Amino acid sequence: MCKKNDGLKVICPICNQVISDFEEYISDPCEHVLLIYTDAVCGEFVHIGAGMETVASEMEYSVEEGDYDYLSDAMKHYEQLYPECIMVETETEGMSCGPCSNTEYVLIKGQ
Numbered sequence: 001m002c003k004k005n006d007g008l009k010v011i012c013p014i015c016n017q018v019i020s021d022f023e024e025y026i027s028d029p030c031e032h033v034l035l036i037y038t039d040a041v042c043g044e045f046v047h048i049g050a051g052m053e054t055v056a057s058e059m060e061y062s063v064e065e066g067d068y069d070y071l072s073d074a075m076k077h078y079e080q081l082y083p084e085c086i087m088v089e090t091e092t093e094g095m096s097c098g099p100c101s102n103t104e105y106v107l108i109k110g111q
């Protein structure tokens with residue numbers, strides 16, 4: 001498990017609520033958050049917003065099918081399809097048994 005960098009948080013650009021602080025995920029982030037994906041460990045969605053279950057499973061399926069190498073690529077494609085969506089990408093470096101880093105991708109519904 002990575003240690004978080006002090007003060008590094010993912011903030012919603014719409015309402016400025018904290019979405020994640022890399023140590024624990026906010027279980028009930030603001031309504032703008034559609035998907036949160038982290039590439040830590042094996043890579044998984046850590047939050048799927050209301051009504052996004054189908055989109056999330058389609059993304060997972062398209063990665064299994066080889067359409068995308070990573071779920072983050074599927075999310076970037078989704079962001080391009082829907083101009084109101086914003087993708088926030090935050091990388092953190094930490095130390096556990098050695099240097100480790102992980103990237104968090106948050107898909108946000110803009111206004």
Ligand SMILES: [Zn+2]
Nearest residue numbers: 012015030032
């Ligand atoms: Zn928000």
